[in-house]
Amino acid sequence: MLNRDEKLPAIKLTIIQYVIVGILLILLFGLWRLQVVGASNYRAMAEANRIRKVPILAPRGKIFDREGRLIVDNYPSVSCFLVREQGHDYMADLPLIARGLHMTVEQIEAILKKYRTAPKYQPLPLKQDITPDEQEFIEAHRDEMPELETIDEQRRLYPRDGFAAHLVGYVGEVSEEMLDDPRYAYYAPGDVVGRSGVEESYDSILRGTDGSRDVLVDSHGREMGRLGTEHAIPGKSLKLTIDIDIQRAAENALGDRNGAVIAIDPHTGEVLAMVSRPTYDPNAFAVRIGREEWSKLITDPAHPLLNKAIQAQLAPGSTFKIIMALAGLQEGIAQTLNVDCRGGANFYGHYFRCWVHSGHGAVNITRGIFQSCDVYFYTLAERLGIEKIAKWAHMLGLGQKTGIDLPNEVAGTMPSEEWKMRNFHQKWYAGETISVGIGQGAVAATPVQMVRALAGIASGGALKRPHVVFPDELPPEYRKAILDSFPGSGDVTIPIDPANWETITDAMAKVMDPGGTDYSARLEGIDFAGKTGSAQTMSNALAQRMGHAKSMQDNAWFVGFSPRRNPDIAVCILFEGGEHGTLAGRLAARVIEAYVNKQRREHKNVEQPKTVARVDVGAIWSDPAHPQVYGGRAVVAHPKAGQDASLAAMHGGHFYLTIPPVEAAVR
Incomplete structure (x- = not known):
């Protein structure tokens, strides 16, 4: 029995009593917060653990040609996703998952690393377009691996053999760099977006809006029922200006040759066909292109991913002489300019050869065009000077984008005194103008620029903005925003004297007559005019030092249209390494002939x-x-x-x- 000295002091006992009361109050407060204040929050969290939101991916809009014929379709596909909020240790399941999906553990770990910053609730794409046996594997292991989820989706189905590949483009998974771009603010990792061509330009229209399905699951993540569905809104379909028949004729004409073809309707700017070679298979991107295949594409020196119709910046050669002819006539110089071509001439202390080393003899503007006399245009360039040449070339759209509604168009180069000072901090020398007169030197143009410029001349000065989608096909809320995103010269009308217009177009029609530079491209019964061009890819001196056969490295160009004035179709051919423009002219003739014959068939002769x-x-x-x-x-x-x-x-x-x-x- 304790004595009085061993009893606790009253003050200590009081303190202990207060501490005990305080602890009880804290516990009661915490219980009150959990049961009363936080009830709704925890109820929502519990509900979230019980309900899983499964995405329903919207199918992309289909793509048709101008006559409503299908170009790009969709096909049903199943993809496997990893759900990480099951309270299940999915890392231990990776070897089994890898075997069932025919993957390696390293591949799965790479995917997890790629999406390491993604929110926990976001399913991660493990494998797209899985096979039936892989679907069976997932269903058979549903209880032991609830983290695996399958989602139905629609995947792109493109034409075979790369048909219209550069025009249509392809889709692919949004990259981390794209997610940093404000244009892709509403996209999430794993989303599929247009990465090239029409697919990229009109992604916001083709894409649609994803939906979702609320699924009731148990504590192991197993589906117990469905609560509701928010249906996906499919993307809008697009009708292109392309004519499949003309596109096929252009594809067949170019064949396996490296280069480009573009055909337009000069009245409207509608692109009727666009081909670039070499091509690629966009179906390889529809799922997920392999690293080895991607590396092969981007390291290929022939640049198969480059749309040469709008991105190849090359010297246009003698096709540029039509722009020279217009400048010379409009400035009142070419009408009276007559030259005696003896195979070359001296300008500013240098001898410049004509492509016909024996010479053309007496040459006026008409003969200068249909026989493509270099000496005539050397002389015309000397008389005009670089500033007047640049003025008319700029008016016709060279050195600037056309504004075609496709991504990554380039502007090319049209030299001038100001251009050289701005880029090289040097003055322009008069001798440099001579090479410009035949489309060489610093001049660089794209096929779309050349076909628009020459078709505009043949149309009396009316240059239309090229486009591949009918503007009235676009929803009003998208129309201005999309078209404004492709800056360029747009629709332009330049003043051309009718007499000059007739002189040029009549001379271009003689290109396919006996004595012209491309009689082999003549089309009987079809009013067909054009201009051949051959452009060096390197100087003769450099070619000799490198031991190359120079003539085999020239690029062949041809720009033609039908009929010769106010044409209904204009075609530009770029045949890389094609040697002479005559070879390109024959290819253009096949496209023109296909177009005219189709028009005649439609009107039943x-x-x-x-x-x-x-x-x-x-x-x-x-x-x-x-x-x-x-x-x-x-x-x-x-x-x-x-x-x-x-x-x-x-x-x-x-x-x-x-x-x-x-x-x-x-x-």
Whole structure:
């Protein structure tokens, strides 16, 4: 029994009592917070553990040609995702998962590392487009590996053999660099986006909106039921300006040759066909391209991923002489310029050869065009000077983007005094102008720039912005934003004297006549005009030092259209290493012929109208009531043309007359 001295002092006992009461109050407060204040929060957390949100991926919109024929479709696919919020140690399951999905543990670990910063609730894509046996593996191990989830989705199905690959583009997983771009602020890691071509330009329209499905799961993550569904909104389909028939003709014409083809409707700027070689298979990107295949594509010296129709910046060679001819005529110089070509000439102390070493003899502007006399255009360049050449070239869109609605268009180069000072801090020397006169030197253009410029000249000065999607196909809320994202020269009208316009287009029609530079490209019964070009890829001196056969390394160009004035189709061919423009001209002729023959078939070979005439002054006379000939411009000749004629319309500086029925012969 304790004595009085061993009893606790009253003050200590009081302190202990207060401590005990304080601890009880703290415990009661904590219990109150848990049971009352935090009830709704914890109830939501418990509900989240019980309900899983499974994404429903929206299918991308389909892509059609101008006639509604399918180009790009979707196919059903199943992908496997890893769900990390099951309270399950999925790391221990990696070897079994790898075997069942025909992967390696290292591949899975690389995926986990890639998405290490992703939120815990976000499923991680393990393998896309899994096979039926892999689906069976997941279902068979559902209880022991609840972290594996399958999701149905629609994957892209592109044409075989790289048909229209550079135009259409491909889709792929959004990269970390893209996620840092404000344009991709609404995307999450693992999302599929357009990475090239139309797929990239119009991704916001094609993409659609993903939905989700709320699934009831137990504590092991096993699905127990479904609560509700937010349906996905499919992406909108697009109708392109491309004509599959013309595209096929262009693909077949270029074949396995390296280069590009682009065909446009000069009246509207609609792109009818676009080909770039070498090509690639966009289906390889639809799932996930392998590292080895990707490395092969990006290291290939032929650049298969480069869309050469809008990205190849090369010297245009003699096709540039048409721009020179327009500048010379508009400046009042070429009309009276006559040159005696003896195979070359001296300018500023240097001898410049003509491509015909024996010479062309007496040459005027017409002969200079259809025989492509270098000496004539050397002389014209000397008379014009670089500033006047640059002025007209810039007016025709060289040295600037056209604004075509495809990603990564390049601007090319049109040299001038200001350009050289800005880029090299040097003055321009007059001798440099001579090479510019034949499309060499510092001049660099893309096929889309050349076809637009020359088609614009043939259209009397009306240059249209090239485009691959009909603007009225775009939702109003997207239209301006998308088109404004492709800055360029757009639609432009430049003043061209009708006499100069006729001189140039008539001379270009003679290119395919005997004595022209490309008689082999002549098309019987088709009013076809064009210009050949051959451009050096290196100087003759350098080629000799390197031991190359120089002629085999020239790039061949051709720009042609039909009919010769106010054309309905214009085509540019770039044939890399094609040696001479004549080889490119034959390829262009195949595209032009395919187009004209299709127009004639569609109009069922209706008898040629007898109420259309072309008068001696050289203007084009057309009866708007008979659009079936040459797509709207029938050109016929009759000795009584112009007599008793009544003015029907005047458009773009061209007179359209209707004359009484007379016997006429198709020209």
